[in-house]
Amino acid sequence: MSEFLAAMRSKSIAVIIVAAGRGERANAHTAPDPKQYRPLGGVPTLTRTVGAFLAVPEITSVVAVIHPDHADRYAALKLVDDRLLPPIIGGDNRQASVLAGLKALAPARPDLVLIQDAARPFATPKLISDVIAALARYDGALPALAVTDTIKRSSDGTQIVATEDRQQLFAAQTPQGFRFGQIFSAHMRAATIRRQFTDDAEIAEWAGLGVAMVKGDPNNLKLTYPGDFARAERILSGDHVMETRIGTGYDVHSFEPGDHIWLGGVRIAHKARLNGHSDSDVALHALTDAIYGAIGAGDIGVHFPPSDMQWKGAASTIFLKHAGGLVTKAQGRIINLDVTIVCEEPKIAPHAPAMRAVIAETLGIAPARVAIKATTSEKLGFVGRQEGIVAMASASIEVPRVD
Known part of the structure; x- marks a missing residue:
């Protein structure tokens, strides 16, 4: 600029x-x-x-x-x-x-x-x-x-x-x-x-x-x-007008005493909760940052500062919806989203369909454009010790080309 x-x-x-x-x-x-x-x-x-x-x-x-x-x-x-x-x-x-x-x-x-x-x-x-x-x-x-x-x-x-x-x-x-x-x-x-x-x-x-x-x-x-x-x-x-951009996101939250966690917009019963300013949905945070990254719009902290108390305990779908809105304003569209959750517990597979549905509804896209995957860290590191959860995400966005 x-x-x-x-x-x-x-x-x-x-x-x-x-x-x-x-x-x-x-x-x-x-x-x-x-x-x-x-x-x-x-x-x-x-x-x-x-x-x-x-x-x-x-x-x-x-x-x-x-x-x-x-x-x-x-x-x-x-x-x-x-x-x-x-x-x-x-x-x-x-x-x-x-x-x-x-x-x-x-x-x-x-x-x-x-x-x-x-x-x-x-x-x-x-x-x-x-x-x-x-x-x-x-x-x-x-x-x-x-x-x-x-x-x-x-x-x-x-x-x-x-x-x-x-x-x-x-x-x-x-x-x-x-x-x-x-x-x-x-x-x-x-x-x-x-x-x-x-x-x-x-x-x-x-x-x-x-x-x-x-x-x-x-x-x-x-x-x-x-x-x-x-x-x-x-x-x-024509491909001379639109271009595809890729954004990535990464987030990690530690556990604290509690009885449930939010992952991918879904409430899951668990022996602890994730520590953070909002609902600490590590999956949606990574995904939101991936979308922001694809359109060059910073990260969650830029749009929703943790110092702002109005976001205390807020649902992370609010952040995701905002990112999707910026894509629309840019005359773009979401091609596909890919989220990987790394944790020992809870088991993610039973909840993946619900996560896909929440993400798709929040962004106004088809569930087929959303992928949820999960893996463990083979009991290595802080994730292996069940001290927290990591999420990684990528977003593929099509927007008008800017030369």
Whole structure:
């Protein structure tokens, strides 16, 4: 992370997702839903777009601007995150909808704001971070791609009157980022004149703000026509977009007087209990750390500090569910989980099916994606002396590739 992005932790960065259109051009007769709610790889497009920004830790708030007729559709997405604000109703056109979003954010007065089309679900963390970083030097920034085709100009759509210099032409994408106060003021002024601007960068240029370009992403396409969804599905299925990551976890807890232990989310009667701050479920702790590791999200101690008394005696399924939620926010999926428990007693095999079921239900995955194994230490070491239990875990996660 750049020094600027590190500094952003002390600043507020809001995101406006513009989702107030009907998306009629993208709808074939077999796709009645507006494009922002149409499934893409089994996940609604708007869910993917919102998730792309919630996957960036520097983002402090996200608000969707929706069509007045789409409140039920939005609610059906069941989007939940502390940074996600209630949706607001948009205007008659994109420019009016963005202004509605800016007005909704105005009381909080964020330092920066990113404006994103709901129909661009493939914005990567790197692309988003590049736009944010450019705002250290410029009033505004947007991703753009150099035009590679020869561009012709025609006044009637038939006869060519000029050939443009493509070396000076770039195709604009979103998110487009700005310093909040400046773009809010520019939008307010633009609303007083009889002119419709094509995007927020054009409003910024009209207002005299300096707008820079960062390198765009060819896969950051905007879903406009039915064929765009076919291309998007190909992007999702291609290995050039998704990558598999492996995380590992290790945990150990000692025994103390008691009559049961928690392992894999299952209560097991035993002659002692495991010592620890939460319920001391050594298996779920190792597994949670493995998932965090696969997505580069630290460990349990980062998210649930043992110094915080609210986690005293807490069920470790809370930690596991949080880790799974981060995978979802990163637009990823869990491929498989593998847990090995090392102990002399109790016997693990009779409880393994129940452990698999608890883990699968907590993470919303199939039990077939969870493996529970057990072994002893052949009476060697502290495990062999029955002084504690060790657990090791690995997690295989598929997430969007970050170059």
